Amino acid sequence: MKRLFLISTVCALFCLSCAKENSFVDSETFLLKNGKIWTGDDSNPWAKWVLIEDDKIVDIGNDSNYPSANKVLDLEGRLALPGFNDSHVHFASAGSLLLGINLLDVNDDESFVKKVKETTARLPEGSWITRGDWGAYEAWSMGSEGDNRNAQDWQPNRKLIDELTPDHPVLVTKYDRTEGMANALALDYLGIESKDGILKGDILASALRQVPESSFERKLAEAKRALAECAKWGVTTVQDMSPLDRVDIYRYLLERDSLITRINYSPSRLSEIFNMMEDGWVIDWGENPSPAGDDYISFGTIKSHIDGIMGGRTARFYQPYADNSIENFMWRGGWREFSKNMPLFKQLLTQADSGGIQLRVHAIGDEANSILLDILDTLDQVNGPKDRRFRLVHAQVIAPQDFERFAGRNIIAEVQPYHVTDDMRWMEERIGYERCKGAYAFKTLQEAGCQLAFGSDWPGTNASYYPINPLYGLYAAVTRQTVNGMPEEGWFPEQRIDLASAIKAYTQGSAFATFEEDEKGMIKEGMLADIVVVNTDLFETEPAAWLNAEFNYTIMGGKIVYESLN
Ligand SMILES: [Zn+2]
Missing domain, CATH: 3.20.20.140 (Metal-dependent hydrolases)
Incomplete structure (x- = not known):
């Protein structure tokens, strides 16, 4: 199975040009005018307009003799820059944090319930709500890990959220991954009994392994x-x-x-x-x-x-x-x-x-x-x-x-x-x-x-x-x-x-x-x-x-x- 998967991925990587050509066929010109355009090019650092044809830049200028184009955007003197290229991201983790639950700054009942509510509203019924990393900023005062480390005493409890999550299994974890908390639906699925939903050690590790893999749609x-x-x-x-x-x-x-x-x-x-x-x-x-x-x-x-x-x-x-x-x-x-x-x-x-x-x-x-x-x-x-x-x-x-x-x-x-x-x-x-x-x-x-x-x-x-x-x-x-x-x-x-x-x-x-x-x-x-x-x-x-x-x-x-x- 693994090998087949790799084959499809590798093929996908090398066949992309076919997909691309179909999507961008019409030749279009697009003029950005009246801008303060920082080009990044030391030989020509500032411009007032830039002319684009399809997906490429074809001309730039510093005067008011604007070329004609199918589409014109007046920048009204605003600063334009080359698009940013972020050399280091973990896109999948970012997506799952944005769509799923982020509990880094959560350390009380009220904010926990609020975050859970928001997350259930975003995710279709049946979707798991996992991770979250609660309490990180309480322990470390955002970004700090030195002498101002606080005692960690807040802990979630499934009773706070069981009624809010009849259709979403929840298994969230503390920032250091030493504890987890599961709601009624998740406990049911996992075959575990727990009054407060708190899981630790081997039970937590095994529970995390049993969380089904994300679907393609997710x-x-x-x-x-x-x-x-x-x-x-x-x-x-x-x-x-x-x-x-x-x-x-x-x-x-x-x-x-x-x-x-x-x-x-x-x-x-x-x-x-x-x-x-x-x-x-x-x-x-x-x-x-x-x-x-x-x-x-x-x-x-x-x-x-x-x-x-x-x-x-x-x-x-x-x-x-x-x-x-x-x-x-x-x-x-x-x-x-x-x-x-x-x-x-x-x-x-x-x-x-x-x-x-x-x-x-x-x-x-x-x-x-x-x-x-x-x-x-x-x-x-x-x-x-x-x-x-x-x-x-x-x-x-x-x-x-x-x-x-x-x-x-x-x-x-x-x-x-x-x-x-x-x-x-x-x-x-x-x-x-x-x-x-x-x-x-x-x-x-x-x-x-x-x-x-x-x-x-x-x-x-x-x-x-x-x-x-x-x-x-x-x-x-x-x-x-x-x-x-x-x-x-x-x-x-x-x-x-x-x-x-x-x-x-x-x-x-x-x-x-x-x-x-x-x-x-x-x-x-x-x-x-x-x-x-x-x-x-x-x-x-x-x-x-x-x-x-x-x-x-x-x-x-x-x-x-x-x-x-x-
Ligand atoms: Zn990294």
Whole structure:
């Protein structure tokens, strides 16, 4: 079964061009006029109008001699930018969080009941309501994990919701996944008796395993919800790491002309690709690791992990964590997936690299990042130097001596600036002042010759929500402050970057990361017509104002996919 499934998915990826041609046949011209258009092109940074033919930009100008077009949109002086390209999202999780239940900020009966009511109204009868991660912000005061950890005492009870959920089985979990709560309908299905519905340990684990898999319709509804959110926030491409079965959903939507955000898909585990190869599939991207597929759904990298995360002290550092002297023996942190077996991990990376596959590896701690740079040296030696655009995912803490190793190698720092505003509150306590100098060091990375590719990591973890809204990312990169404007000068302010560089990292930087810099990331003749219009002039306002800014239009491939005139 598994093999058949892979066959259909792989075929789907390589047959997309057929579907595309049918959908976009009529040649149409579309003029955006009277705008303040920031092009991202240093040789021609500002324009007043842009002419689109079908899905491409064919001309831009800075005068008032507007060319004629079938359709005209007056921007009324508003700021237009290239469409945002989010280099790191988990689209399936985001969709399920938007359509399902989000309990991150819930820690009392009233808000719990309210969220359950809202969710039952969204979901058809019979749909399961699962996860939710209740109590995360109560325990951690949103985004914090340091000394202000509170005692967790609120617990849901099925009696609160049994009457509200006669048609929806519910099995929600606490943010740390140590407890779950099931309603009457779910308990019935699971064959468990419990007065309050609280499940723990093996009973919870087995209950979670018994929750039926989502239907195609549910996944489709989740994808639509997530796509609408992207369009609302000016994101015209997402680089997605969802389970492989989601590709079928994207294809289904594309065939119905409803894929309103471009998807660059990457399996989230190295093992998935190797399973495919072991099953006899030849994955061939040709000489360069540019993406397979087409402009709407492309497929180009594989992602793996070399270490864990700092929150759980599983990120790999050279020196112990600053705040766990008792647990010093743990400091090296965990190895994820293949990297637990280093020789095998290296062998697989080398094999994938020689097959023209672009590598994308999660690395948080300074030693983890360093080891990946060593591996990159090995790849140069074994497979020869080439433009491989090795993607360091998170590139979170870099050792001072390693910055010089980035020069001239087209290494991509796939970073999420909003993490700074969230993590800064506890990071210094965890790894100490000195190491923080190399944390989210966007400016130093950029000066070292690294290509920044910004993204959000939407929807975040079971402890924090990371919004898809790229304006939050721009704010974080430019100010290095929390959303409340602290600290006043910014956290390690020498690492702030200017607005234009931040927008570039979120548009052309992300396009460069997928070898698509000739197609996306600028408003320029020949590029795809992915353009967004903001209701606030980012270049003329204080960063705090960007947090409340909204998009008036999102144009993807010459089509308006979102419109709101506020
Ligand atoms: Zn992620």
